[in-house]
Amino acid sequence: MPDWYSHHAYLIIGVSIFIGAVVSTYAGKTSARTSRWIYRAEEPSTFWWVVVMYYLGAFFFVGLYLLN
DSSP, rough: OHHHHHHHHHHHHHHHHHHHHHHHHTEEEEEESSSSSTTTOHHHHHHHHHHHHHHHHHHHHHHHHHOO
């Protein structure tokens, strides 16, 4: 594999997760590890916990990109 491949993969993954988190925030529903939808109106604390984990994952991958 080329040298640039692994370096830019972190940015692509991080931006993809970030976009998914933003869409989940505005849509009011997100998917969890249990393969079910979690709605903001029905389970607000669980919804925000999952969305925050998406944001942290996105920042983690972007941080890996910036450190390389």
